[in-house]
Amino acid sequence: MHNKPPTIKDIAQRLHLSISTVSRALRNASDINPETKKSILQLAEDLNYQPNRLALSLRQNQTNTIGVIVPNLDYVISTMVKGIDEAALEAGFTVIVCQSNESFGREVVNTRRMLNSLVDGFIISISSETKSNEHFKVLSERKIPFVVFDRVIPDLVASSVILDNEEGGFLATEHLIEQGYKKIAILAGPQTLGISNSRLDGYKKAMKKHDIRFDDELVTYCDFNQDFAFYATEELLSSKKRPDAIFAISDRMAIGAMLAIKKKGLKMPEEIGLVGFNNEPSLALFNPSISSVEQPSFEIGKLAGKIFIEQFLNNDFSSHKEVILKPKLVIRESSVRLTRKGN
Amino acid sequence: MHNKPPTIKDIAQRLHLSISTVSRALRNASDINPETKKSILQLAEDLNYQPNRLALSLRQNQTNTIGVIVPNLDYVISTMVKGIDEAALEAGFTVIVCQSNESFGREVVNTRRMLNSLVDGFIISISSETKSNEHFKVLSERKIPFVVFDRVIPDLVASSVILDNEEGGFLATEHLIEQGYKKIAILAGPQTLGISNSRLDGYKKAMKKHDIRFDDELVTYCDFNQDFAFYATEELLSSKKRPDAIFAISDRMAIGAMLAIKKKGLKMPEEIGLVGFNNEPSLALFNPSISSVEQPSFEIGKLAGKIFIEQFLNNDFSSHKEVILKPKLVIRESSVRLTRKGN
DNA sequence: AACGTTTCCGGTATCGTTACCGGAAATATT
DNA sequence: AATATTTCCGGTAACGATACCGGAAACGTT
Structure with missing residues (x-):
């Protein structure tokens, strides 16, 4: 009718x-x-x-909508987005998600597009391609609030919620050391990315603590990508400095590494150890199951959401909270070589 | 400034x-x-x-935005959403995604919320809880265009893009039969869901074609959930009608089944065969790798997007396209018992 | 020269809502 | 009883854009 x-x-x-x-x-x-x-x-x-929300937003110059920009929607990030979602729902906000697909161009386009009165502000995790932060400086100039999470934007002050990535790298590496592995290689991510370098720093820190000389031939930078990790591992395994353990800074890369290891016919964990990062659920199902560094993804997202909303409602553009959450190492078969002593 | x-x-x-x-x-x-x-x-x-897009939308009574409502963002659906995204981008539309989290309540809330002048129409895959279609009838009454995909809404005429689920069930089952499995169980999904029943129909069809008596004790309905599938499989394996093959209508369920099979100590594929549905990438990495029915997810999404946009731009509310795409069986180790004859 | 036709631009209403002001009626105060 | 104060409501102007109408100038036509 x-x-x-x-x-x-x-x-x-x-x-x-x-x-x-x-x-x-x-x-x-x-x-x-x-x-x-x-x-x-x-x-x-x-x-x-x-x-009518359009009329309302137009009149009040406020949309009650948060624009979330992420590089992709893999397990970790989609969990974080669920956290943002929950914080938003509780405060009566709506969330719009845009994937940049790890592309700088799409990141810029999406930001501009959403900026057109569609959102009150942003919660951002940058793409791996992103080097410039010009498109985000506009936000500061226009006093549009934003919070960064997961991956921070270099040289830009803003509230942020991230993982203690160095600690994550440290935990994984020290664990491998304690298991008696001597030549531990690291599959690092793109060199441009902060999280990549922080995890590498943690690796170095653990090596130093245990008086193991850092050898940069054991460091391989590659994309967050299973295939790249596969080839990188193949190369590592056939080099004369063949490592006896690998720390991959993402689970996807760990899986790629595992495939290369299996192809080579090495026994895991006896001949080679492996630890990943993110603790995707499927890791428990592999044979051997893969150890990994877990991050509190949901909490990271929810906190980012809460901080955004709080700062937005208080019109607070100056104070910048920086929250760093701790990772947890989940130990599985792929890295356990020693039988536990005692009980 | x-x-x-x-x-x-x-x-x-x-x-x-x-x-x-x-x-x-x-x-x-x-x-x-x-x-x-x-x-x-x-x-x-x-x-x-x-x-200013708000002002524009308010004035023109058109937002150039498509609301996408999905039950979750698992591998298949997020691939479909990427397809929708692409179609939308090409036509200058924006996409807003809302997860209902398989909850009827959130589905209703999300629909109502978006309806408030935020979107021009919807592309929908219903939650498994959804039985009533009242909240979608409103759309028809108000002449708001929508296209359903993946899971259709019962008793509601609308354009739709779906998989030939019966064919998928048929392919998987016939493959297991041809591999010499005799007592093939099926882990069906929730009985309320159309896709679940269609896949079961395909299963029955294959059984009939090969003159195998249908035994409803080999049918287990359970949620799309790894844990449920695990327990359901444990039960199946310890019943006196112990099956020698399992067709799980989702990969998550197949993984649950596999865990139960491993726990029981049965050899796969020798003693028991397994086929999943969706062909998630990780299936190739298991040991043994798991066979699965693949669906053209991206195409389904893109087509749904295209049909929506076409009908919207043509103000076409009456003609209903129904597109059914064909699945493909991807055979891996978990279901191959016979060595191929010939070449 | 008087008319009609373009060409180009401005004014106004409108989309649905809220913010602000002002005013009539009801009530309270002296 | 006259005045002050509430109480309650309506009118109007925005928010930023487009659609429609109409009109002045410039041009073309007879």
């Missing part, structure tokens, strides 16, 4: 009231007769009235 | 023109002096003018 959704105007006409009165009734209730209010609310209910 | 983004009004004032003229210049260029137009476009460029 009714083709168009009811508006405040429809309600006003039906009740022979002005739209101002109806508007008041539907909002804060000040300056209005309880009786009138009741009848308005009743009719609104009957008509299934829903305020 | 400039705190607010420039508007058409700013341009008009700077050039001592009316906003009408500026608006015309920025749109179709009819009724305007080329010179004036040029200067307007120039200034717009300099100011980095971007039209």
Whole structure:
């Protein structure tokens, strides 16, 4: 029947009231007769009235929407997005997600597009391609709030929620050392990416602590990609400095490494150890199951969401919170060579 | 410096023109002096003018945004969403994704929320909980276009893009039969879900074709969930009708089944065969690697997007396209018992 | 020269909502 | 009883854009 959704105007006409009165009734209730209010609310209910969010946003210059920009939607990030989602839902915000597909260009386009009055601000994890931060400086200039998470933007002050990646790298490496592995290689990510370097730093720190000389021939930079990791591992395994353990800074890379190891016919964990990063659920299902560094993804997302909303509601553009959460090492078969002593 | 983004009004004032003229210049260029137009476009460029999409949408009653409602963002669905994304991008549309988390309540809320002038229409895959279609009937009444994909909505006419699920079930089952498995169990999904039943139908069809009596004790309905599948399989394996093959209608369930099989100590594929559904990438990495029915997820999404956009642009609410795409069986170790004869 | 036709531009209403102001009626105060 | 104060409501102007109408100038036509 009714083709168009009811508006405040429809309600006003039906009740022979002005739209101002109806508007008041539907909002804060000040300056209005309880009786009138009741009848308005009743009719609104009957008509299934829903305020037009476009008009609202246009009028109030506020959309109650958060733009989330992520490089992809893999396991970790989609879990983080669920965290953001939850924080947003609790505060009555809507979330719009855009994948940059690890492409700088799409990141810029998406930002600009959303900026067109579609969102109140952003929660961002940059693409691995992103080196410039020009498109984000615009945000600061226009005083548009944003929070970064997971991967931070270099040289840009902003609130951030990230993992202690150095600690993650340290935990993984020290664990391998304690298991008696001597020549531990690291499959690092793209050199441009902060998380990549931090995990490498943790690796170095653990090596240093245990008086193992750092050997940069055991460091391989490659994309966050199973295939790249596969080839990189093949190369490592056939070099004369053949490592007896590999720390891959993502699970995808760990899987690639594992395939190369299997192809080579090496026994895991006896001849070679392996630790990944992120603790994707499927790792437990492999044979051998793969150890990995777990991060509190959901919490990271939820915190990022909360901080964003808090700063937005308080119009707080100056104070910058920096939250760093701790990772946890999940030990499985791929890296356990020693039988535990005692109980 | 400039705190607010420039508007058409700013341009008009700077050039001592009316906003009408500026608006015309920025749109179709009819009724305007080329010179004036040029200067307007120039200034717009300099100011980095971007039209306010809220105002535009409000005025034109059109948002150029598609609301996508999905039960979750697993591998298959997120691939489909990427397909929708691509179709949308090509046509200048934006996509908003909402997960219902397999919950009927959130599905209703999300639909209502987006309906508030946020989207021009919907592309939907229903949650497994959804039985009623009331919240979608509203769409038909209000003549809001929508296309369903993956999982269709029962008793509701609409354009749809789905997989030939019966064919998928048939392919998997016939393959197991041809491999000499005799007692083939099926881990079916929730009985409420169409895709679940279609795949079961395919299973039955294959059984019938090969003159194998259908035994409903070999049918287990359970959630799309690894744990449920694990327990269901344990039960199957310890029953006196112990099957010698399992067809799981999702890969997650297949993995659950595999864990139960390993726990029981059965050899795969010798003692028991296994086929999954969806062909998630990780299946190739298990030991043994798991066979699965692959669906053209990206194409399904892209087609759904294209059909939506086409019907929307043509204001076509009556014609309903129903596209059914064919699955493909990917055979791996988990189900191959016979050595191929010939070549 | 008087008229009709283009060409080009400005004014105004509108989309649905809220913010602000002002005013009539009802009530309270002196 | 006159005045002050609430209480409650309506009118109007925005938010940023487009659509429609109408009108002045410039041009073409007879």
